[in-house]
Amino acid sequence: MFIMRILYGIVYFLVLIYEILKATVDVAARTLNGNVKPVIVEIETELTRPVSQTILANSITLTPGTLSIDLDSENRILKVAAIYPREREDIIPFEPYIKGMLE
Numbered sequence: 288m289f290i291m292r293i294l295y296g297i298v299y300f301l302v303l304i305y306e307i308l309k310a311t312v313d314v315a316a317r318t319l320n321g322n323v324k325p326v327i328v329e330i331e332t333e334l335t336r337p338v339s340q341t342i343l344a345n346s347i348t349l350t351p352g353t354l355s356i357d358l359d360s361e362n363r364i365l366k367v368a369a370i371y372p373r374e375r376e377d378i379i380p381f382e383p384y385i386k387g388m389l390e
Contacts, residue, residue, distance in 0.1 A: 299384035314352040339389045
């Protein structure tokens with residue numbers, strides 16, 4: 288069990304780095320061509336522990352083009368500002384790894 292949590296942590300870190308790099312290119316391209324349509328979305332998370340939810344919110348903020356605005360820990364809802372409308376899976380692709388690592 289402990290080794291699986293470590294493996295999830297390593298994969299989470301790699302996915303986070305990949306998503307940061309991918310989002311950096313996307314934000315640069317959208318900035319240059321003016322294709323920016325900011326939105327605020329509410330995302331329900333599967334994570335139940337406050338520490339897991341906080342790591343998810345911080346991971347969203349680290350990714351360029353998205354910003355965590357609010358975290359309702361009891362109802363498991365994140366408010367996220369995004370530079371362009373996206374699907375839930377595109378905003379939080381690292382949620383399963385955080386769940387495997389901490390829950």
